[in-house]
Amino acid sequence: MDEDALRELAEERLQALAGPEARLREDQWAAIRALVLERRRALVVQRTGWGKSAVYFVATALLRELGEGPTVIVSPLLALMRNQVAAAAGAEVHAATINSGNPEEWEDIEERVAAGEVDVLLVSPERLNNPDFRDTVLPELTQSAGLLVVDEAHCISDWGHDFRPDYRRLRTLLTELPEGVPVLATTATANDRVVADVSDQLGVGGEFTDPQETLVLRGTLDRESLRLGVIELPTAQARMGWLAANLDQLAGSGIIYTLTVAAADEVSSYLRERGHEVASYTGRTDPAEREQAESDLLNNRVKALVATSALGMGFDKPDLGFVVHLGAPSSPIAYYQQIGRAGRGVRRAEVLLLPGREDRDIWAYFASMAFPPESIVRAVLDALQQNGKLSTAALEPHVELGRSRLEMVLKVLDVDGAVRRVKGGWEPTGEPWHYDAERYQRIEAERRAEQQAMIDYIGTGSCRMEFLRRQLDDPHAEPCGRCDNCTGEGRSAEVDQEAVQQAQERLQRPGVELAPRKMWPSGMSALGVEVSGKLAAEEQIATGRAVGRLTDIGWGNRLREVLATGAPDQEVPEDLFQAAVKVLAAWDWEQRPVGVVALGARTRPKLVRSLAERIASIGRLPLLGEVATNPNTAPQHATNSAQRVAALWRQFKVPEDLASRLSGLDGPVLLMDDYADTGWTASIAGRLLRRAGAPAVLPFTLATTS
Template identity: 55%
Template sequence: MAASDNTPATSGLHQQAVDLLHALTGRADAHFHPGQFEAIEALVENSRRALVVQRTGWGKSAVYFIASLLLRARGRGPTLIVSPLLALMRDQVAAASRAGVCAASISSANATEWSQVLGQLDRDEVDVLLISPERLNNARFREEQLPQLVNRMGLLVVDEAHCISDWGHDFRPDYRRIKDLIRQLPPTVPVLATTATANQRVVHDVQEQLGVGLVESGREPVMTLRGPLARASLRLGVLRLPSNTVRLAWLLEHLGSLEGSGIVYALTISAAEDTAHALREAGYNVEAYTGRTDPADRERLESALKDNQVKALVATSALGMGFDKPDLGFVVHMGAPSSPVAYYQQVGRAGRATERADVLLLPGMEDREIWEYFATASMPTEAKARAVLRELGEAQAPLSVGALEARVDIKRSPLNMLLRVLAVEGAVEQVQGGWQVTGAAWHYDAPRYQRIHQARINEQNAMLDYENKSTCRMQMLVEQLDDPQAAPCGRCDNCAGAWYPTHVSQQAAENATATLKRVGVEIDPRAQWPVGLQRLGVPLKGTIAPGERAAAGRAVARLTDLGWGNRLREIFHTDAQGAPVDQPVDQELGRACVEVLAQWAHDGWSGAGRPAGIVSMPSVHRPQLVQSLAMGLAGAGRLPYLGELALAPGHPGGAGGNGAYQLASVWQKFQITPQLQTALDNMNGAPVLLVDDLVDSRWSLTVAARELRLAGAAAVLPFVLASRG
């Protein structure tokens, strides 16, 4: 903690707090930052409700740990901290122990330890209990454990409180339940909410949530402590490069010149994995960290970065709130987040305890497409909400999410999000066995969602302003957070000139080109039918029989890949009227396809054996593309083209939404023609290559492969141009 010019007058409480601060930081010369002791005093002496909006690294956790110990010394019960990420819980528990705080957590990651933690709570051995907001949506926790905590709680802390607000960049529906929790608390229980990323609109929203019941009880309003958000240690810059190849080449050449260890952010999982692979090939010690990373591996990778055992983690937003490395030396973004507030939150990981940290944004041509995808995927519609309520209302018993998927055409992740929103709004509840309606009236607030949608567009435009305008970059970021003290920083590239190299050598460009030209992505075969297919008229369930499965397949690349992704997105674009553009495979893409087949053959054809013929999928939108691909592969591989699967006459088609509906939309859609059956019979059960243009859910390939296996093919090896995954 830095020394403060306005340290409060010495008092008994102040001296106790300072002693605890020394223990927490391990420094005998530590002093409170302006506002820290004021917040502690308001919580401990006056049982206030307080909102603290301060930059990352200011010491918000010190406020609630010290307040917790002071309240415990006065005989109060344990502090309950609601934290959004397991990584945050790990860091906080470790920090608390240094100050003598006995901290424990209840989360999905330590379910086997719950009984031990509850026993400690019963014996009053826990000073601080950390839970995720999702615990508040757990029926067992709410009914069996939460009432005891409410009766004994000494302090409630809402960390990363911007998650309360759906105006915030990282809204979590379950945070809305905190308002109900606050309403249950006795007036003597103080409440603290903390965040570093809240503009004035989010501040008002959080104040409203915290202030429930204050007016009726005649108590003081919510106390808000807001400090300057600019980070004096950060040196910001934007380097716009002409292509993904040059952008990757810059990173390959210059990552080593960035001081210390840091984070390289990417917008998608595939971009993070591709970038990490390229950097490792160039000799850098880096690892990928994404939503696909196993929880145990996440903890290992976080520790490796904290201990400077890696130069960088190449991460998606999965590495964000909660990761604390005070000496993080740099943050580089390969593509821009859609919001300056989200960008501020990510770059705020750097330079917390160093005089300087470098922050560089390398925008990508595909950024806007990615922004639009995530924006539309997260917005619930009234039709989908009504469908969920109707199916739950007609069910005779609670429905699991899997069972509900067979009744509503919504994918798993959006369905989970929608259920949490409806639960917070009181329309549904999670009980033993699944979800059920509450019977309460529900209204879809269309104007509110439209306002949120417009706010997202405004944020995207503000991010483009950050990239392109000549204003001080730090000033632009903190102005987005309505910081009244926003001013030019004097350090960023707009204030002081480019501090980063802008050149890319020929060798780095060649290395990047080689990396991005690499082709070949494995397509994992489906092994399990979706739950509840019988309700949709499909007589399937359980495991897909081994004799009816596809083998592992191959795609040239993902649509989100840094290299071939751009080229493939061009192929799958639509015209001005929204109609698909259909054209034959060009020579360059044809060579890439042959390269994938050659590598696949070298790897042993997924253990299925060399294909003896090629079958193509019927295409409604791009028949030229698929036919030219199949015929080209047949010529290059000297394989006979056996023909095309037929579309069943009168089949309704439809893309479907979640797995059950996607499968139902293609069930019995494909037929073996007499000519194709004859060709398969003549092959005496040899493997076949099944060719299509694009794979998403894999259900079309799965159903088509099943038909071919039943018609006599010993194995079916799917090959496509592009994968959405």
């Protein structure tokens, strides 16, 4: 097929995908031509909505016409996959996806791929190292693939705003592709550093290909439909009140981004109370509910989704009319990526940022989840070398890492060749491994620079779109003439005081459930604690309550202030005490408590003791005593569940006088503490109280971390 005929066919496929008026951009055709005619590798860095997906769907259709195998697209998010499967159908391309949300379909899809019935297979990066998929499906797929697409390729880069260790396995996959299989990498959010790093990771212009054979297409990142603005308001209730009063004035439907899951749930609940049709969308939302929420937004059945970054890359609603951020992301690049959801198919879309004073605390918390120190990573390797294959759960007792950070470390070690994922867990490879401290320090410094740039964006008096484009090293960056700074016009920061008051009432409405622990962590015998399986029913605590979460935008600020490291131990502040009283008054317990017990605290004994005393007094309940702290045990460390249980196991004891008072009770006792993290402190102390005679234990804390 000659080039003219190929382009004509490409235009036909594009029109089937995007409508009869659609025409290929010159860079789109350049990429398709390189992939289909020349079988080259291409890196496409173009703004959101430019049409990157059209490139790989049209290229797939043409390659299939020429008898080539299916396209494999590595794609990071379920929402993105669902959009892409639907879009592919418009181009008469049969697409299927294998991801964590459809395990019941995997076998059927793999059979259809083998039978040639699937033109495009979308896989999550995590699937690339699933033992079954990696060892049985991937080798055959690699040999038969007609095109490999790496979507949202900035995820490969340590410097990208959404680095994912699983993506780095693509480098290995590229070495196994047969010669002549074209590769396309796409992203909208990559500055010069990220482009260089992605190129190296993928071998695009690197050691696997001749740089002269690589096509890099990088265009302007301006978005002519977007109207950027910043509204600075003094408090969380002012921001929520402003949003409730102004949401209906924003055209169409849109997305309201928050920085935490707690904030998303809190804001969506408040807006629904104010009569707005909104839904919450976070990483904790049930998969079926997430899919329904996406559908409701796409079909304008809701005014907005209140979402975390879980609703991000690739979600495609052409008529999305606005994006509002309640709280600033920690990076201008991440911010550009999220606002890119708006205005793809409309002439005007509003983009508003309402920053909060708690933003930096939240940035600092997420930064604390970064790659851990070398000593901790070495402990992971040592545990595997000493024990052989271990599951992630069985590894936890050996290392001071929570589950999510441990999984991240294992993925990085896997990519680096030091461990290998196998059925049932992980095993060491015996290969030497180097902790690249210099690289991690550079990444940390870059993150701090990005946070400062976000602060500078908020305060800039110059063009906001130009600012973001310069952060992405767009050589064409210039004033947009549309943002609040360019026009001198923006939405008023005035807030209806009734709306502020209602927001205040909602934010000051205390009360969070504390779910009890019901299963012991795996591998406790390795730490000298002989427990396993379920906690005995007669030793379990009941569902408890906390005033609020440390990540709440309401009580969170106040709780963080009182419970911060280094904050003075003090008697319970009046506002927190009154909030505790409200939570207890609203607690719909099966049986009213008959006494109060304080948990012996190392860091805030005055706070916990005064809380217990005042609650006992106002509730006209006896203060039964205090669970004592064993002075001969080391302080507990905030690590994973196994480590926490081992640290707590011998830390508490029930004094004889308290035990004597418990033995004759005919109802539950309230167990008072300052905050709950993993839930094991209350569970271990509550177990001792149950064993000493308490019929039931109701844990109560000022704060919870989850």
